[in-house]
Amino acid sequence: MINETNEAVMVVDHEGKIQSASLPSCRIFQETESSMINKSIRLWSGILWDELEKVEYSGNIQVKIHDHDVDVIVQTVIEGGFKDRYVLYLQVKDRSQTPIHTNYSFSNIIGTSLAVERTKRLAERVAPSETTILLRGESGTGKEVFAQSIHAASRRSDQPFIAINCAAIPEALLESELFGYDSGAFTGANQKGKLGKFEVAKGGTIFLDEVGDMPLSLQAKLLRLLQERKFERVGGTMSIDVDVRIIAATHQDLDVLVQQGKFRQDLFFRLNVIQLVIPSLRDRIDDLPLLTESFLKEYSLRQGGRSKHFTEEAWLLLQQYDWPGNIRELKNVIAHATQIEVGDQLTVDSLPVALRKGYKNVVATPTHASEKERLLELLDQYGRHTAAKKQIAYELNMSLPTLYRRLKKHGVK
Incomplete structure (x- = not known):
């Protein structure tokens, strides 16, 4: 963490x-x-x-x-x-004490797939408004990139963008980080008190990352802030007016957390005014070439400008992999490969062990023709119902969505 x-x-x-x-x-x-x-x-x-x-x-x-x-x-x-x-x-x-501004805008969001273009268009449409936004998506999909892009395209773009990860800070400290504290609030507190993130973000945007991990006790205080646009510091009695736009994000299913009593339903409704679902890399696999090219250029520049590229076998392996860590994992894989490989070609051996586990399956079906034959063979063996396809996906070391894409590519029904 x-x-x-x-x-x-x-x-x-x-x-x-x-x-x-x-x-x-x-x-x-x-x-x-x-x-x-x-x-x-x-x-x-x-x-x-x-x-x-x-x-x-x-x-x-x-x-x-x-x-x-x-x-x-x-x-x-x-x-x-x-x-x-x-x-x-x-x-x-x-x-x-210096206002923090964004590093990303919508132009930095790489991809032309339908999934990412749809999300990007909606984000661009709601960016100029003051509406609270909830970003949902798996870890590593780029939720903060979208949050910063929305801020950069808003009327608050010349004001601070303040991000805080609700899962990374201990519960006992999170309240004072968000809302600040007055002098003497607790043992060891700064005698002058301290501004919280909501005050530092005045006039701008606050990004509440991993809001699903926020303790219930703080959820009540955040709800009041959203309803009344006021709050009190820890140990304080004076109400402070709030002038911020809130963008929240989570990788968790908040509907499930609400049912489990771990997340307040009324807070969920307040945050979920506009919901943007950031697609996983699996759901935008057509963007893999563009993303890979961009990251290769980035790391090549860091290492003296020497251009590197993946071999055909290594590239096939990247295409087959499920990317549970999404874009963050892809970036780390490319950083790993470019740093350990001395030459210009990035081979299968340049990749982390987790990816190389699927190497045998890749080389076993090197051509489209043989891959189609293998798929048909397995369909005849296991059947064409969903349970059978899950077994086929398991045997080929790929996810069920990846299997469906392969079947569609080869025209197999």
Whole structure:
């Protein structure tokens, strides 16, 4: 979870050793993850460790790291009655006071498939409005890219775009991150208090990523904010007016969470004014060539501009793969392949092990003719009903939707 978040989060054990660190947190320390893991936090800040040891349950610490004033929110994890580890959420003060703008616009959304074009057109249509939007889609499909694009095309484009991952921040800290706190709100709190994300995003857009993971207690406070456009800071009594557009996103089925009592139905209705379903890579597989070409160019430039390409066998394997991690996984696969392959050709051996598991199935059917023959053979063997096709898909190491695409390609009914 921490490795995937866009937030600066670290986990430090009771001895001060760093157990995990997100990429943004490593950047604050000007280090790589590998150079920090299992090392003592004292190597970078003895003061931070001294203050950490004083925190009983939760607190706020201000330290200076590489000439930057850093605000560190701390949550202790208690096991067996003792402090086992600390979860640190870091923010660079001098940067966080600057409005954060978007890196993406609709022109950055790559693809010409019907699935992505339909979603993109709807997003462009609702972007100029003030309507609350709910983005739904699997992890790695690019929900934040759509959120930033909507903001960039809105009337609020010259105001902040603030993103927060509701799943990446401990429950005890999420409320103060979203709504801020007044001085003396809790032990270790900044004496001056702190602005929450809703205040930092004033006039702009707040992106609530993984909103399905928000605790029920905070869902009630968010609902009130949506209804009354007001909220109070943690430990405060004064109502603060809200002027933000809300875009929420989740990879979960909120309808199911509502039925299970894990998500408020009234909040779901408030967020689900406009719903955009971001298609999985499996559902827009026709975009694979464009996406692959774009990422190959990106990583080629990073590595000195040397152009690289996939061999026919490797490309066939990419086409067959189900991409459970979607575009994020594709980008990581291409980064992996371009970095480990010295030559210009990216072969099957350049790909991660997870993809190479399907290699035998690929080489077993190298041509369209033999693939069609193999499909017909399996249909005769198992039958043509849905259960039979599931068995065929399993034997060919592909998903059922992929099998249906192959059957359609070869005109097999």
